Amino acid sequence: MDEKTLKTLEFPKVLERLAAYAAFSYSAALARELRPTTDRQEVLERQARTTEARHLLSVHDEIGVGGARDVRPQVELARRRGVLEAPDLLEIKNTLIAARELARSVERQEAPYPQLQAISARLAPPPGVVDAISQSISDRGEVLDSASPKLAAIRRELKTAHERLLSRLERMVNDADTAPMLQENLITQRNGRYVIPLRAEFKGRIRAIIHDQSSSGATLFVEPLATVELNNQWHELQLAERDEERRILAELTSRIGLHAEAIQQVVDALAEFDLALMCAKYADDLDACEPVLEPFREQENHPGSTLLLYQARHPLLDPQKVVAIDVDLFEKTFAVVITGPNTGGKTVTLKTVGLLVLMAQSGLHIPAQSGSKLSVFENLFADIGDEQSIEQSLSTFSGHITNIIRVLEAADQRSLVLFDELGAGTDPQEGAALARAILQHLVRRRITCMVATHYPELKAYAHGAPGVVNASMEFDVKTLRPTYHLNIGLPGRSNALLIAQRLGMPGDILKAARTVIDPDELRAEDLLDEIHHQRDRARQARAEADESRREAEKIRAELANRLEHIEDERLSILEKARQQAQNEIAALNREVEDARRALSRTRQPVEDIRELQDKVEKLEAETTQPVERRRTLKTPEARPLRAGDKVHVRSLGMDGKVAAIFDSEVEVQLGSLRVRARIADLQRPGEVEKPAPEPEKKRASGPSAAPENVFYPSPGMELDLRGQRGEDALEELDRYLEKAYLAGLPFVRIIHGKGTGRLKELVRKALRRAEHVKSWMVATEPEGGDGVTVAHMVTE
Template sequence: MNARIFRVLEFNKIIDQLVEQAASSLGKDQARALKPSTNLEQVQLLQEETDQAVQIVRKHGDVPFGGITDIKPSIKRAEIGGILNPQECLQIASTIYGGKRLRRFIEQMEEPQSPLIREMVANIVPLTELETEIKQCIDDHGHVMDGASDKLRTIRTKIRTSESRIRERLEGYTRSKSKMLSDAIVTIRNDRYVLPVKQEYRQAIGGIVHDQSASGQTLFMEPQAVVDINNALSEAKAQEQAEIERILRELTIRIAVDQHALRQNVDVLTGLDFIFARAKLAQLMRAAMPKMNDQGYIEMKQARHPLLADAEVVANDIIIGADYHAIVITGPNTGGKTVTLKLVGLCTLMAQSGLQIPALDGCQLAVFNEVFADIGDEQSIEQSLSTFSSHMTNIVDILQHVDDRTLVLFDELGAGTDPQEGAALAMAILDAVVKRNARIIATTHYPELKAYGYNRAGVINASVEFNVKTLKPTYRLLIGVPGRSNAFDISRRLGLEDELIVAAKQLIGTDTKSVENMIASLDQARRGAEQDYQDAAQALDEAEQLKADLAKQWQQFEREREALYKKAEEKAEKAVAKARQEAEDIVATIREMKHQSTLKEHEWIEARKLFDEAQPSLAKKGQVIPTSKHSNQDQTLEVGDEVKLLTINQNGTIVEQIGKHDFQVQVGMMKMKVKKKDLQLVKRDDPIVKKPLATIKGASYHVKTELDLRGERFEDALQALEKYIDDALLAGYPRVSIIHGKGTGALRKGVQEFAAKHRHIASATAGAMNEGGSGVTILEFK
């Protein structure tokens, strides 16, 4: 499409809004390069992508794009043999992590109605090993860590030792010879530790002068006693830099190996960011997905101009392309005619770019090869062209490119010249464009064009409504009704004498009177139709109210039926007394078995299963607690309740109450301390048996996922560990944490030996840094 149309219709402002919605620089760059497509299938694909993203954002909120940066320049440097700096390596690891997090977010959604998004996400390569290698060498601040290599750890230990010795000696000077110093501090000059010595004590201190103050009264001297240590420190720092370069070189080579996967990830993440930027813009505009066609058919319901505030814009229905291909809009200035032109053109460009449009659901738009517009004052002083000449130059260029896949927008067609000649030119131009089967919307002031739509096939008149009582336009578009000349009505309301108005009416031609009478008749018919529509709408509201009443009565019926079911369940509960007694017998048997040393793990679990199967299952178990309208602080929460964490929109289970208003909540394998006000009760399981069975430990018995043995005697700790492992196995945990501390290591060794002999423990490994390190052993169950 021609670039001029983007400026005339202010499409660039839409692009600016889209850029603001992108989360990364990659998405922003792609948004800036957005251009409308003229291929129907491609446009439909873009619209489907946007709509799927809109559904995801509507149901799940913002999509995580954090940590994603443009790493293509770094990948290129790695490819050609350069050495990446720590910050570049960290950005690559961060982008890998961001891609994995986004993939998990999309894949964990329950709704399968996002095939295009899911297909794109499936192309993200995890690259976990590369991310781990980088994170093991570089910390979150972009510094190479001591643990990046054994050699680097040794060198830095040497550096710290040397620095400590130097400071110790120099601080001895600050204490013993403070009178010779300008200030009793140790400072650095030229990467060497020095003292600020007064000029007159230079010989007394001795050593190397590295700098002096502006006045020359203070010399920054390195005493001879620390010269050798400083030399060793400098050598160690050089070795440190060399080792860091070696580590970065190896990381760069590793990154170059995965360059293709990294580029693929960046391309996928860029595309996803761009798609979700379109989705967020659609939500901002309260937009809807249009159905696209290549037949030139446009139908917009309650469409709003995308760049106007809701308080300023008036929604309108616009239809063109079926029964008629051209609309001629007449009406007063500032009535909204130009806004209507720009609305149609701008929404067309947006739709062909994959953006949703601000209108109601069910709208349709066409894919055009070209959109032309002659709007506004195009006077050019440089070319010595008048307004009329400039308009005609633009129109001549448009006529050379018009065909049946073109949308043409004319604003004040034929204006700027003699009215009679201008009207004739306007009709001739419209005839020429209509013959080529283009879609046209034109505005005009000429009264001769008010009857144009009645004399030409495929053309319809329209107008913007004017309220004579308030003397202001309403900005409503009325298709099928040409604009009336309201001069006489306005003059009368402003106080002009009736005699003058009657005399003026006698001076106008018969044809003009006929046209005005026809317009008045059409306006009256329109008002009658609107009244009928209001009556129909009222009847519809009454029908909807009746439907709501019936639904309410049906709900009452359902509640009464549920009450009857509940009553029947209470009777049934008496009938299962025998089953309850059997359950109690099983409990007694399990208690006896538990004290037998020969009891095996599988026998204990099978006994628990028999107990569960012996209990009756009633409908009231798992009853959903209705959401309270009162404050969360007023609700009663208990251990075992299923709750919703309002801050992260996740469900969990209360495992412990901490204080009056704090609870510990288990969310998956993670425990969190949460305020009561941030919790909402979701479900509470009613107990099936009336007597508590505290001795039965299984899936319903809460066991912590960690055991703290610190401070216990060795034998007592192993006994506690054995009992805890039994409870954890019955609770069905896949893994647990044993906290034994570092100390002498005896308790850690005892835990690991116990784990090696236990047939239900698959592995025993030390915890990660954020889990306690060697002070914790992680046990994985089979």
């Protein structure tokens, strides 16, 4: 990829922002060295790695490479047979431990992460290195006594010699004859040897070696001859300790050197893993998405490229202020001519497109809406900004032309070319002719390009040339300010006369100016004005229609909700009346039966009673008919879900925003968490939830009989059975599994505790037989271990 273009598009600034998420210096360096790749397969792998990392962070936000350091210099020194200091060895140990913990964290994840797992497979530290360092070096970076028996023995002797030396000196300091000759009753050190402060006037009164004196000369720091031998012994043991520590450090360093390649591989893998996490965190902060990477297709008179960006945002601008743009090169279009006023956003548009292509090919998710599509370009060239060069004595125009010549020589059909203010900086007529010729050259060679210009000649060329389309940056003539919106398909208007008129330019001057302009150009500008005016009116009418439709849908939903409540009340009243009638009929049946028995005992005819009994049975049959729900007002069919729509995830009871849409699932952003949910599990704001029918009416037989498009409330993700009797617990478990299946929960946690193990065995035996349970497993230790069973539910 062209390095000059990377700087022109400010790609290094994007990498600096990425590097800010690094956990240690090596991964930060990898981020700054990140470059776009032209291999589509590699780009797909990089994008998949970022997607996996985002998903992993959403379910395990604490995962990372904490404790890791860039220990490559230390490892290289060990390889060259140098000797590492204890803090260096401690850094190597902590880095290897961080790698081991990270690998274990990835292994414990239930979801597959093939890209990240391939990296974590290289995180295993060489055997014995961590244990050897832990046995010899403390967490404060000191050599431990346990490093070797000899060191332990030396330190014991050293402690004894030190105590003996200080004891002798303390007796001298506290001696009644010696104390008056001392400046202070203390013991200090000079040149690594213990001394006492003797007053200068008593020099020679104590047989001693003078090591130092105070700045005033009033105090001499002397070592009594009686302690010289003790000082010597203590110093010799210190040297022995130093030599043994050096030997231990050299031995540990030698072991590091033997495993230098393996440790280097671990550090590389840590940096790669951290880079993936950095890309994920940056993508989350940008609210970015994974682009769809389309291959170049075979197409006549077209390079076969794809450039489709929805709601694209410049990654370096304030997300609260940046205006999103749509860039949609139609199936037969590969060149865009953008016109519009100065400071209208043409340059930002070109930089946005270029930066998003570079980010996508570097493995970064792009700040655009889900569904954006890009080709993997083999090169990207940009001529944007001031190309003036004092060193080469080039003017701005000359600098641009020099760069353009370089681009034209290197670009091909697999390249993307971005030119800003093509042909500017020279005579307008010659500049326009040159700009048109350059654009024709690019189109003839079928090179995907976007060109920003002021020249009307390029608008006319783009209107008639196959594969080329006009585009413009909007300008609000009422406020005299740009809106920064990009319109594909419409050329920009020349607003100079209109702006001058609104600013108060005299009418005779404006009239004189219009007489100079070519009438054909005036007619074209008037036609453009009319097109833009009609488009604005159509936009306004559509916005009003959309608002009216939303209001109508809201009112319709409210009416449907009210009718549902009215129907519920009607059904409730009729059900109570039916129940009361059934009770009265039951009482009447009992009275008829009593009368029949009385007549039978007196041997009286019972024909009249039988006739009455038939009427009662007829009434009973009528009252047993269920009350049917009347058909209420239908709610209108909702439009298809789009990225950015607000939804409620029923099974989780949480509100979120649609981030991406797949065939039968939707990725929803719930705060910092991203989850996938079935479309049937989502509810839009304002939708009416239907009450769930009784359990026996919900299904016919088997798990597959559960009705679709009906909302069943979630019973929660876990059931606590601790302290319950076996039969009661199994009944509650059966009811809970039924509700969890109908609510569409993917898995549930059954808390039964450990105890005697009786309840645990009953629960797991029941789970084996349960028709709604696909499989079960013992929970991990952080989740409760053997006291909790995780059951994976049948979801289809």
